[in-house]
Amino acid sequence: METMQELFYRDPYAREFSATVTACREGKKGFEVVLSDTAFYPEGGGQPSDEGTLGDAKVTFVKRIGSEVVHYTDKPLEVGSTVTGKLDWDRRFDNMQNHTCEHIFSGLVHQKYKFENVGFHMDPDDITVDFSGEIPMEAISELEKLVNQAITHNIDLKIEFPSEEVLQAMEYRSKKELHGVVRIVTVPGCDRCACCGTHVRHSGEIGMFKILDASKHRGGTRVRFVAGERARRDYDWRVKEIAKVSALFSAKPNEIAKAAENFIEEGKAKDQKTAQRTDRYLQFVAAGLKPENGVVTVFEEDLTPFELKHFAGMLKEKFPSDAVGVFSSIDGGFNYVIASSDPELTKISKSLNGQLNGRGGGRDGMVQGTYRADKSAVEGAFRETFSK
Incomplete structure (x- = not known):
C-alpha cells in the first residue's frame, strides 16, 4: 500500500473495512499484523493510534514502521486470510475533533503572534500545546473566542499533496523543512500546516473549544485545552463536582468560591483559638x-x-x-x-x-x-x- 494513500487518509470516516493479512509475526507487544490496506491510524504527529478489532483479535496499538502500518493484536491472524476491521469510532472521532481544533488554535496563534507550535501532546482527557513565545495571559480568552467562531463558521478543510515546486512557494506551518510527498492540511482563514493526522471535514464538527489553563513554560507558553466530545466530558464532570461542592457549602453554584473563602477563614479562626487553648494548657502543665x-x-x-x-x-x-x-x-x-x-x-x-x-x-x-x-x-x- 502506498504511503499517504491508506484508507484512513482516503476516507477518515471509515469505521469498518475488509483487508487481506499480508504478514503476522509474534513480537514483544503481542502479534504484529500487516494488512493490504487499513483504516487504523498509526501513532504519529502527536495523535495517538486507533484501537479496535481485527476479526476476533483486539487491536491495542498501531505504528508505522518503514512503509508498513503494523497492528499490534492479542491474537495471531492467518496470513492470506481476509479480516474485518472495526475501529473504536468514539476514540477516533474524538481525536479527529481535537487534532483539527489544535490546527485552528495553533494557526490563529501563529497569525497573531508569529509563535510556533513546538510541542503537541494528546492525553486521553485533554490536549497540551507548547508555543515558542509568551502569549499575553489577557489574550487567552480572546483566542478562545476566535477558535469557537471558526468552529461556528463550519469551514471546509482542504487536504492536498503539492508538488515540490508548489510546496517551495507555499507558506505553511511545519516543525522542520520537508521534501518529497508532503500532506498539507488547510483550514481557510485559520491555518495551513504540514500534517499526517486525521481530521474532520468541516470545522463545525468540532462542536466546541475550551482552554483549561495557560502558563509560562520554558520561555514560551503551555496551553491545555479540550474540544469536541472531550469538552463535553470535561464540562459534565465539572458540573457534577460543582453541584457536590455547592451542596456541601449550602451555597449556589456561582457563590461557592465565596463560601469556600468564608470556610477557610472560619477554620483559621478556630485553629487560632485551639492554638491559644493548647498554649494555656501547656503553660499549666509546665507550671507543675x-x-x-x-x-x-x-x-x-x-x-x-x-x-x-x-x-x-x-x-x-x-x-x-x-x-x-x-x-x-x-x-x-x-x-x-x-x-x-x-x-x-x-x-x-x-x-x-x-x-x-x-x-x-x-x-x-x-x-x-x-x-x-x-x-x-x-x-x-x-x-x-x-x-x-
Missing part, C-alpha cells in the same frame, strides 16, 4: 513540672510536631540548665523533641536513635524525630543518658 536529676520528661497525647517543639522550647526557657524531653505517642512509638545545652547533643541523639529504633536530628540545642519503642524504653534511655 520539676526537674529530677537534671532531667525534665513529659509524655503528652496528641501533640503535633510543631506543638512538641513549642512545648520543649517553653520548658527549656524555664529549665535552662536541664535536659528536656517531650514525647507524644504515635502508632508504634513516639514523636520526640529533646532540648539540651550539652554541646554533644547531636552525637547523643544519634546514639539514642540507635537504641530506640529512631530517626531524626537537629541543631542549636534541639533535636526532634521519631522513636519506634515503648514508653518504658524511651523514658529509661532518656533518663539514663541525661541524668546528672
